[in-house]
Amino acid sequence: MLLRRVGIAIPASSASASLLPRRRALLLLPLPLLPHTGPPISSRPPFSAFAMATPPVAKKVPRQLVQHGDVRVDNYYWLRDDSRSDPDVLTYLRDENHYTATVMSDVKKLEDEIYAEIRARIKEDDIEAPLRKGQYYYYKRTLAGKEYVQHCRRLVPTDAPVTIYDVMPTGPNAPREHIILDENVKAEGHDYYSIGAFKVSSNGKLVAYAEDTKGDEIYTVYVIDAESGKYVGQPLQGITSDIEWAGDDYLVYVTMDIILRPDKVWLHMLGSDQSNDICLYHEKDDMFSLGLQASESKQYLFVESGSKNTSFIFYLDVSKQNKELVVLTPRIYGIDTTASHCGNHFYIKRRSEEFYNSELIACPLDNVAETTVLLPHRESVKIQDFQLFENHIAVYERQNGLPKVTAYRLPATGEPIGQLQGGQEIDFVDPAYDVEPEQSQFDSSVIRFHYSSMRTPPSVFDYDMDSGVSVLKKIDTVLGGFDASNYVTERKWAAASDGTQIPMTILYRNDRVNLDGSDPMLLYGYGSYEVCIDPSFGRSRFSLVDRGFIYVIAHIRGGGEMGRKWYEDGKLLNKRNTFTDFIACAEHLIGNKYCSKEKLCINGRSAGGLLMGAVLNMRPDLFKAAVAGVPFVDALTTMLDPTIPLTTSEWEEWGDPRKEEYYYYMKSYSPVDNVKAQAYPNILVTAGLNDPRVMYSEPAKYVAKLRELKTDDNLLLFKCELGAGHFSKSGRFEKLREDAFTYAFILKALGMAPKASL
Template sequence: MSDALTSFGTESSAGAPPVTPRRPAERTFHGDTFVDDYEWLRAKDDPEVVAHLEAQNAWTLERQEHLAPLRQAVFDEIKGRTLETDLSVPSRDGDWWYYARTVEGQQYPIHARYPAAGPDDWTPRVLEPGEPVPGEQVLLDQNAEADGHDFFALGSLDVSEDGTRLLYATDTSGDERYTLRVRDLATGEDLTDEITETAPGALFAPDGEHVFYLTVDEAWRPWRVWRHRLGTPGSDDVVVFEEPDERYWVGVGLSRSKKYLQIELGSKVTSESWLLESDDPTGEFRVVWPRREGVEYSVEHAVLPTAAGPEDTLLILHNQDALNFELVSSPVPAPGGKVTPEEATVVVPHDPAVRLEGVSASERYLVLYYRREAISRSAVLQLPASGPVTWDLQEISFGQPLESVGAGVGVWEQPNLKVGYTSFVTPQSLYLYDVASGERTLLKQQPVLGGYDPGDYDQRREWAVAEDGTRVPISLVWRRDAVRFAEGADAPAEPAPLLLYGYGAYEYSIDPYFSVARLSLLDRGVVFAVAHVRGGGEMGRAWYDDGKLGAKRNTFTDFVACGRHLVGSGWTASDRLVADGGSAGGLLVGAVTNLAPELFTGVLAGVPFVDALTSMLDPSLPLTVTEWDEWGDPLHDPEVYAYMRSYTPYENVADDAAHYPRVLATTSFNDTRVLYVEPAKWIARLQAAGAPAMLKIEMSAGHGGVSGRYSAWEQIAFEHAWVLDVLGLADR
């Protein structure tokens, strides 16, 4: 084992990894017995487990010691391209313009506001980074709140309707348990109200006296909505909603019109919404559509002009008998009343080529969000002065083949839109969009220091063909002068080093996006590619359905097909190809490591869900029951068990894995979504089988990794340096 682990690539000769003792534990389900040698690593409070993880970490760092100069170079490049003292574009709410700013040398943003000039002041000021903002009031300095903590995250942030109080919730360990506090903005002092162990997403009712917040059950699932009255003890708080079904997550919010408080709950396949007039925060919530198994819907309150005058309307996006969803309008159910899908009026019908994803309403316009041909899109409808409404939506596009466009509605009264635009080569850009004329005014583009020129880079869409003949989209971006093409050629003149990213779960789509950190790879000649595999949502709901439950293998074989297409078409070669995925994408790259180890020279797996079968067999673990709709229930269904057993990365590591690609798994000790034990066990088994594998673990972080921008850049630099080393580019 030592020889295999010290001879690959250019990694320093740090000897063999720490030996992970084998302590066999039998796991028997549905007649199948699996001997798990490393389940003992689950004992998080065991000093021996902690010592072993720290030893693995130390070995990894020692083995990567030779890359310290490259890591520093990449960190310096990210830092050097980033305007460290900067501000967001302000957004108006009530009598104030709200924004966040960052200061050079500080890890976290500062949340602030300045007063609006009057009721017609709807154009944000041009704020100059580093210059004082006239009338600025600092609401929350995250740096001050984080002082003395290794980790810091903000889970809730809300200002009362009258602008006098701030609600905020913080997590200082990474376990996504937040302490909620309320601050008097006139004095800067916190009130006596303090609530621990809350979930993200707390908010004020419009009266400013009541707070709604969430707590989690033993499986760390948000399941209760509470109401708290300021100035009263937490013991007096009232549970206003409780969801006993462990498949459902619960959330609470306020409609953009601020007329309704909303409780939304959903499993992976079913949802339900409840409403309460916000001027009666102690009243009873009522259901919009009673849940129907397999029917998902979301609700947006709108006021639509009709022949009889303005009418309160619910715009409901749903998938009953509409695979890609349709948009309907429905009257608001009266107290004690309900409406059904059959009573609603279809306003945007189902289209098998268009996946409807959301709708936003304001006083003057509506915005529809949807996806067509693997690209996210937005369309706007200006509401007429009088009804009826004709649903003639105008698509907002910047004319690029690979782009992401998102229209932000803002507050209810706002007369115009903010439109965000980016691509793989275009920095994040924010435009003010005049709904009536369609005119766009650039408010701000993400600054990229050092003379960035988007013309130096190119992006393209390719298509691979999967095992079953399905065409799978691939997005690519590269630096023009680093990847040479023969005249008229569709692929590089010689295979290029390539990082292939994939996710493929939960109908989550990987849309084109710009990354400052990615430039450090592109400028060294690396092509970055995204495999839009089934299980994601890029090509509509059927794309998702064809990559979940009993069709999950399509996610993995699609990724392999993308890799083989890129090799076969000359974009790259197997010894120049690294796979990259995180969380559910970590399961993806873990599975393809077993399926096609010869296709890749490296695998980067972030917080990887690689011991999925063990987790799905234990309903006491966080999220397990809610995840059965995504992966299946192997505890009660022998066919699901056998299917998952056939692909989960941990159980399927080859007995002799010396031929595997180099593997780096990263994780966090306090992760509550994918427990640290999954990658720890996986790496232990890979190492025991002779695979060149290593583990990097953050001992004070959660699922999102380290907190603070500089710490995050250090983590990115570590991963990028490893990728460049694997690709033979460590000297660039």
């Protein structure tokens, strides 16, 4: 519905992947419990005979980087290879991978055990909650032992009863299941495979899907006949995953420029050659990127051109023969808008410096300048999203750091539109949780949403906005004897250095911890792009929690959990608040006996990897081990180079270091620039060779400089996936291997790994 630039784990099929912040974390959330049945745990140093391998030493080729009269010497700049084919670079990366495998070989059995635990919690043969669209139920199916999903549908029986809570019939008399697309078949012969969009035409006859076989997030789009699977026309090459149907004969899609900035939106007529496609709009300002979304009514497409502070919208009327873009909201610096459509009105969420938590307005289709406020701006409530139905609107908000969903009835046709009144708020039971909108039927009174918490498995609910009744459509089965009552979730607050209260969400098993400072802990943080790291459920974490770990998410500034100001207070010249908030959370947890310095491990990915690098430079004494996944650690050098993907569009996030004030501020925290001769904790760093968001060379340079300068003998490991991108491997079980490897490293660093036979 809305054009989303941010959000954790939004499926690419329902959100604009090209507009997700490029240097962001993929939050890997915990899943159910399996009792630990492996070898006895013993306390010992993290080293063994296996760990005595000699680490690679990157050659030093000094390069002077000069800006504002300041000279930085980068000895490892040579590791950056835009073609990713330089033999010296690839040799170095392979040497690092070999060293890491050698050092970790003594805990390979533990890694395999953890992997088996995580996988054993998964019901491998399963289907998601079907959604009725037109004359079909659509859903995805997973098969035992298979890495990827099948996209399926069944006909709605002609004699099916009409109910509010629609149920797909099954059994021998039910309509046959038809597999539209089997990703397992398509993935054969590819080390990496991902479908970023799967869009069914309005008549249900055709499907357009976007395919990435490298992990570089540059897609090829195919159109197939939904019944036969036969290709229709030629594929569209080199585009983003933003595609939408404009009627049954046209596709609208977005392409990128040389620095991978989505800059052009195109109209494609089925059966024609891509070279004949019509460019509907070209965004020439390199601070702005394009995104594409369809209204829930499917009558309009919306093209948003947005930077970090400003966005404006065009619309396209799908029903019109002349398919052209029309301005909906003007381009005004500091005003950010997203839109959808219902009936005779456009609905717009608008943010500005005055209304920083957004207001919700509506305007008639025939007079977009005539606006009516539906929900006014409130200082304590952030409007995050909304979802439209024929007669209702569901508003997703945040208050006191927690999501809330409120349903309102829209005025009947012909009634004047005005401020929304009498909304029905949906109740949630956990002290902290995650709620995300799911695709719903536009002509229904039922809103579908996804709910989970740190101890509540992913659940899909249908909520009737007229009666206020919720029906659980599906809850993920968690195998291995999982019992939510064995776990405790808490919400605590830590005082930052300036007195700001920082929320934290805590998970632990009530029969495995002492809460006397002796328990091991994994503390996760992100804190960028206004992303909300809500405490959703994640299978993998329980392999630590069931071993007595406490798992904590620090909801630090730079994220969006506490509203827009929370984000503003952790970006640009306020970025150091993100790091000091995280340190304050760690100190609070230690001071309140949740853990000790000797047992505290930390984890962050992407921009959260920058967080890891910054706090390790600032307070290396505070942590026992750190995992920095695909970390954005060479921030200053990257943001000085507009030829690198995403740099220009992110000057409003980090600052433009071509300006002296931002240069010296970024230099004060950029991890690579602040590595120094001091003792560091045990560190694992990961990268993806094809990563378009954080170039593999950033973590590679970071590790090389750490090896050169650090004064300790603690572990420093670097693992680069040579056939993947920002989000690691693509298969659902392959991804679990990364979790198992990470947890084996943490247990090894803490001396909690079973002793290996030497």
